[in-house]
Amino acid sequence: MKLTKISAIRRKELRQAAFEVLQQEGMAGATLEKVAAHAGASKGIVLHYFRSKQELFEHAMREANLSLSEAVNARLKQATTPCERLEAIIEGNFEERFFRPSICHAWLSLCAEVPREPQLARIQKVIHARMRSNLMSALVHLLPRAECEAVALAITALIDGLWLRAGLQSEGLTRDIALSQMREYLKYRIPR
Amino acid sequence: MKLTKISAIRRKELRQAAFEVLQQEGMAGATLEKVAAHAGASKGIVLHYFRSKQELFEHAMREANLSLSEAVNARLKQATTPCERLEAIIEGNFEERFFRPSICHAWLSLCAEVPREPQLARIQKVIHARMRSNLMSALVHLLPRAECEAVALAITALIDGLWLRAGLQSEGLTRDIALSQMREYLKYRIPR
DNA sequence: TATTTAATTGCCCAGTCGGTCAATAATTGA
């Protein structure tokens, strides 16, 4: 039981180290040795817990998404009205600990690998499906059914676009500006 | 004079080859040898015309942007009203030859390198500045000055977000859907 | 304690990549 625990701990440490290296170095620079060093271990240990580099970053992507997902879900639990649910999704996606240039850059690096890594593509699909599902559960109470799909896509595209800009380290784009962008969109698009 | 011509031709061929390889292989897979092979030349010739791989892809990015820029400008020339100018910018950015999964993926790959390549960052900045400038020249006639900046950012984010999605090879996202997304945003945001 | 099992390391390997360079082919100009 403790044996499995150690392996679980190591795997988590290495996933997180991988994502952190990704933030600073991008995918090309995120070498197994750097990940190991960042986790305070030797390179060999990384391939002891993950079959390959691909598998490591696949789990790193899952972990990072889980973290964001939990933040959104925590906010969703507090929400009671459809409007509050929308706010929860949006604010969750722009929490200070997530909406940072380095983290957005890490996501960008992962997205760039998606077309050549089916596993990453699968994860990406799940992420978007969840986002859409969350949005729809709020939108159906605020809009005619026929419009929901389009608005959900627009919100997703807006979030992605703002994250992209942040990932480019465009200096002017603060969390507040991003949030007000999202709120303004809703203000004009959702009837009240 | 013909000497310079040959070098100009080769450089253009290699820039384009580099961007085309980028579409299929991403940045990590876009090796000098593959670019050379794709252009029907040897690897040595690439470094004869470009000082380094970085410089090559820097020029590839410029070239690709120039192409898109020209498409937008051509449409802008035909436009007379501010509304038509907005349409021109948007339709230019979603022409069939640009809004393709492989091309969006190439852009994504370049964006992922921006934080670690100052030259790419510089180009990216220019691209966004031009986009903003184009948008503002139309928006100032359609909206109160105070709102223009925000709307220009929203349009840019929407475009980027849709391009990102296309770059992820998300199958459902066609040009028509993307265009109708943009039009719907304008419909609700711009008074008439 | 003795033995088995897991964790961890350091070194090695084969392959790849960006980049250099000397040699050759082609082109130009006088």
Added chain:
DNA sequence: TCAATTATTGACCGACTGGGCAATTAAATA
């Protein structure tokens, strides 16, 4: 025509990478 310049090639190098592996250490179990 002939020298000088340019274009082009292909072999080569050093650096680095992902991955494999045998050896060592630590832990757990009986």
